[in-house]
Amino acid sequence: MDSRFVATVMRSTGSWYDLWASGGVFRARLRGKLRLAGSRSTNPVVVGDVVEVDREGDEYWIAAVMPRRNYVIRRSTNLSRESHIIAANLDQALVVASLREPRTSYEFIDRFLVTCEAYGVPATVVLNKVDLLPPDEVSHFVGVYGLAGYRVILASGTSGEGVGELGEFLRGRTTLVSGNSGVGKSTLIGAVSPGLDIRTGAVSRAHGKGMHTTTFSTMYLLDSLANETSSEVSQPAAPPSGGLNAQPLRASGTFVIDTPGVKGFGLIGIEPAELARYFPEMLAVSGGCGYYNCTHTHEPDCAVMAAVERGEIAQERYVSYLKMLEEDGKHR
Numbered sequence: 154m155d156s157r158f159v160a161t162v163m164r165s166t167g168s169w170y171d172l173w174a175s176g177g178v179f180r181a182r183l184r185g186k187l188r189l190a191g192s193r194s195t196n197p198v199v200v201g202d203v204v205e206v207d208r209e210g211d212e213y214w215i216a217a218v219m220p221r222r223n224y225v226i227r228r229s230t231n232l233s234r235e236s237h238i239i240a241a242n243l244d245q246a247l248v249v250a251s252l253r254e255p256r257t258s259y260e261f262i263d264r265f266l267v268t269c270e271a272y273g274v275p276a277t278v279v280l281n282k283v284d285l286l287p288p289d290e291v292s293h294f295v296g297v298y299g300l301a302g303y304r305v306i307l308a309s310g311t312s313g314e315g316v317g318e319l320g321e322f323l324r325g326r327t328t329l330v331s332g333n334s335g336v337g338k339s340t341l342i343g344a345v346s347p348g349l350d351i352r353t354g355a356v357s358r359a360h361g362k363g364m365h366t367t368t369f370s371t372m373y374l375l376d377s378l379a380n381e382t383s384s385e386v387s388q389p390a391a392p393p394s395g396g397l398n399a400q401p402l403r404a405s406g407t408f409v410i411d412t413p414g415v416k417g418f419g420l421i422g423i424e425p426a427e428l429a430r431y432f433p434e435m436l437a438v439s440g441g442c443g444y445y446n447c448t449h450t451h452e453p454d455c456a457v458m459a460a461v462e463r464g465e466i467a468q469e470r471y472v473s474y475l476k477m478l479e480e481d482g483k484h485r
């Protein structure tokens with residue numbers, strides 16, 4: 154081994170990894186023993202991971218994954234027990250939704266928000282494609298998530314509305330951007346950072362769904378929002394020859410993780426009895442329920458159902474809760 158240093162995973166394809174250290178991006182592979190160690194999740198090394206890398210001539214090998222500060226995980230498919238970690242070491246997460254071309258379901262958004270609550274990642278909602286919506290539909294959507302305590306950023310990747318607000322929101326942090334395929338994730342990231350080479354897909358008219366142009370989760374350093382360290386990163390460069398003290402520069406930049414669109418978002422590691430805890434607006438009132446183990450489905454003296462009746466908890470969010478309770482109960 155010529156040297157060992159620390160780098161950040163910018164992209165993971167399963168067979169090779171793009172790593173970043175000291176302003177340079179380079180490709181590495183995974184040591185066999187690591188592949189086995191991670192066999193319980195479908196991916197042992199994920200975007201956002203900080204890894205130790207061995208340099209051997211012009212080859213780079215990931216030798217170890219540093220402990221994760223946090224991560225966001227989903228069930229690989231609805232029926233599977235396998236889990237898929239989407240990204241690690243996040244400051245915050247964004248779920249991008251659209252109500253036309255395609256329509257994101259409330260349940261999808263809420264599954265993502267529940268996962269973020271459960272795994273300790275602050276989440277915000279972006280309603281994109283507001284150029285396609287009448288004002289009353291926009292305000293209804295804002296109301297649903299406002300009651301739950303979430304910030305909603307209204308945006309249009311094509312008209313530019315909300316792009317400035319989004320840029321401010323992203324600046325200096327590492328953000329996971331998730332959402333259905335075609336809602337405009339790549340377009341928005343590109344609008345925030347026009348210099349970035351990010352591919353977006355046109356919506357196919359036949360299905361109203363976006364094409365799969367983002368195949369792997371990819372972390373970008375947004376040049377236009379970043380500090381002085383960022384300019385060389387778009388070109389692959391030689392990694393540092395120094396030792397373990399060659400720290401990744403994560404603290405100083407704006408990092409955004411663009412993800413391939415997912416159809417569903419299976420919960421993992423969340424028991425039905427604790428689900429309501431991850432709906433902040435339900436957690437806030439559930440102390441008033443008559444039973445300490447109230448499931449908020451049929452019990453008398455249920456403070457959550459009463460709040461739904463009074464319009465203090467959005468019907469849409471409560472319906473999502475019931476669906477998750479029922480769906481995920483089946484897979485246990």
Ligand SMILES: Nc1nc2c(ncn2[C@@H]2O[C@H](COP(=O)(O)OP(=O)(O)O)[C@@H](O)[C@H]2O)c(=O)[nH]1
Pocket residue numbers: 281282283284285308309310311312332333334335336337338339340341352353354355356363364366367414
């Ligand atoms: N009308 C409208 N179309 C948009 C908007 N943002 C993105 N699109 C279009 O939606 C399609 C999918 O966008 P893309 O960014 O690839 O979606 P992704 O799959 O979420 O990354 C493209 O044809 C975009 O031009 C928007 O705000 N309004």
Ligand SMILES: [Mg+2]
Pocket residue numbers: 338339340352353354366367411412413414
């Ligand atoms: Mg995309």
Ligand SMILES: [Zn+2]
Pocket residue numbers: 439442443447448449450452454455456457458
């Ligand atoms: Zn209750």
